[in-house]
Amino acid sequence: MRIDRYLKLARLIKRRTAAQEMASVGAVRINGRQCKPSSExxxxxxxxxxxxxxxxxxxxxxxxxxxxxxxxxxxxxxVREERRADPEEKPW
Incomplete structure (x- = not known):
């Protein structure tokens, strides 16, 4: 299943377009690797x-x-881990 669709259906992100944008800018990773919205x-x-x-x-x-x-x-x-992100620093 595509990562953008999974994030929407699993209720991790509210809208699929938001999931696509997040994956495009590098805010989503699969197994430690940056991914595209169409990644499986x-x-x-x-x-x-x-x-x-x-x-x-x-x-x-x-x-x-x-x-x-x-x-x-x-x-x-x-959930494996949840941590705060430094607002002045980009996580990726």
């Missing part, structure tokens, strides 16, 4: 998302579109 994400991958005030690292638990639509919030991923 699979179960077991580690995704890092740099929000303006924090950095969230999650592990993908389910990656099927139908699974994600039926999942309750938080069942699509497990």
């Amino acid at each position: 994400v699979r179960a077991g991958d580690v995704v890092e998302i740099a929000y303006p005030s924090r950095i969230l690292t999650v592990e993908v638990l389910c990656d099927g579109e139908n699974e994600l639509k039926r999942c309750a919030p938080g069942e699509a991923y497990s």
Whole structure:
């Protein structure tokens, strides 16, 4: 599944266009590598998302579109780490 679609369906980012923009500017990484909005994400991958005030690292638990639509919030991923981002420094 595309990373932008996954972020939207897993409720990590509210809009798919916002997920696309974040991936384009480098605020999303899959397994430590910068990705494009069309990059594929699979179960077991580690995704890092740099929000303006924090950095969230999650592990993908389910990656099927139908699974994600039926999942309750938080069942699509497990949080590995959450830390504050320095506002004066870009995380990537």
